[in-house]
Amino acid sequence: MTTTTAAAARVFRVRVPFSTRWNDNDQYGHLNNAVYYEAMDTAVNSWMIRAAGLDPHGDGPIAFCAASSCEFRASASFPDALEVGIGVERLGTSSVAWALGILRDGEHEPIATGRFVHVFVDAASRRPTAVPASVRAAIEEHLLG
Incomplete structure (x- = not known):
């Protein structure tokens, strides 16, 4: 099963809401692809701050981001209410591979x-x-149990 397929089939135990903003829309009238990355990065980091x-x-x-990817399945636009589903694909000794989904509020099938x-690195x-x-x-x- 590929990472994106695994994320699509996942029931996310942690979901973090994020509000779309007017300026998130691009010239085509949907959220710019960078907004998805910003939402995922913010959700994971705020969760680690809050929960851990x-x-x-x-x-x-x-935590430094060593790699990232996103696969888009459906579009969203302002003023959609969205959530980031957080899961873990792999927990290693010094790294975490997060499996993430962008979901419409209350839905289970990710749009991305x-x-x-x-x-993880030493701050100094x-x-x-x-x-x-x-x-x-x-x-x-919270994520593996």
């Missing part, structure tokens, strides 16, 4: 599926380090 206590401004580990790979040296224990615990409890 990640402090992106502290001196502990931080995405994947982000975050590598920028060298890979272990996924913080709090992030690992939150993933195991």
Whole structure:
């Protein structure tokens, strides 16, 4: 099963709402592709801050995006109410591969599926380090359990 197929079949246990804005529409009248990436990145990072206590401004580990992709299945436009579904494809020693979906509020079939790979690095040296224990615990409890 491919990543995007896996994300499309996934029931997302965590869903983060995001409001579309007038300026998110492009010249064709639908959300610009960059908006999907922004929504996914914001949802994952805000979830890690909220659920796992990640402090992106502290001196502990931080998450760098090493890879990302998005596959578009249907369009959306302002003022659609959307959500980002968050799942985990793989939890490694120093990285997390997130399986993501952009969904209409209350629906289960994603209009876009995405994947982000975050590598955790030491804030000072920028060298890979272990996924913080709090992030690992939150993933195991809320996304893998």
